[in-house]
Amino acid sequence: MSMIGLIQRVSTAKVDVAGETIGAIEQGLLCLIGVRRGATASDVERLATRLLRYRVFPDAEGRMNRSVQDIRGGLLLVPQFTLAADTRSGNRASFSTAAPPEQARAHFEALVTRLQRADQVCVQTGRFGADMQVSLVNDGPVTFWLEP
Numbered sequence: 001m002s003m004i005g006l007i008q009r010v011s012t013a014k015v016d017v018a019g020e021t022i023g024a025i026e027q028g029l030l031c032l033i034g035v036r037r038g039a040t041a042s043d044v045e046r047l048a049t050r051l052l053r054y055r056v057f058p059d060a061e062g063r064m065n066r067s068v069q070d071i072r073g074g075l076l077l078v079p080q081f082t083l084a085a086d087t088r089s090g091n092r093a094s095f096s097t098a099a100p101p102e103q104a105r106a107h108f109e110a111l112v113t114r115l116q117r118a119d120q121v122c123v124q125t126g127r128f129g130a131d132m133q134v135s136l137v138n139d140g141p142v143t144f145w146l147e148p
Contacts, residue, residue: 032081
């Protein structure tokens with residue numbers, strides 16, 4: 001449980017920083033990515049594989065049997081520190097379980113690099129450490145929590 005991908009099937013999604021769109025996709029997956037302490041290169045590889053192959057898009061019968069690669073869709077990867085929070089007690093999140101920023105950035109960038117090498121997907125990103133505004137049209141709605 002050291003990396004988290006909260007994915008949403010979208011018809012469109014974009015991320016803005018300071019009023020400028022820095023990443024946008026049409027049909028595909030918006031992927032909010034959190035990194036906990038103890039994340040490894042193996043976690044990066046496993047999450048990348050799951051993001052590419054997870055079947056959330058409808059086939060001819062309307063069943064979720066197609067992946068983002070199958071539909072030649074987009075991946076919009078947005079680093080999200082708050083996903084790594086410990087929310088088990090109290091009324092305020094604790095971030096003691098989150099990876100240190102430099103480690104989280106390295107794992108996020110490794111994930112982006114790995115996914116950019118994949119065939120049949122367009123990869124866009126948010127900006128690590130930035131104040132981002134994310135807009136999306138969740139198709140379904142379909143949302144899943146993935147862990148390597």
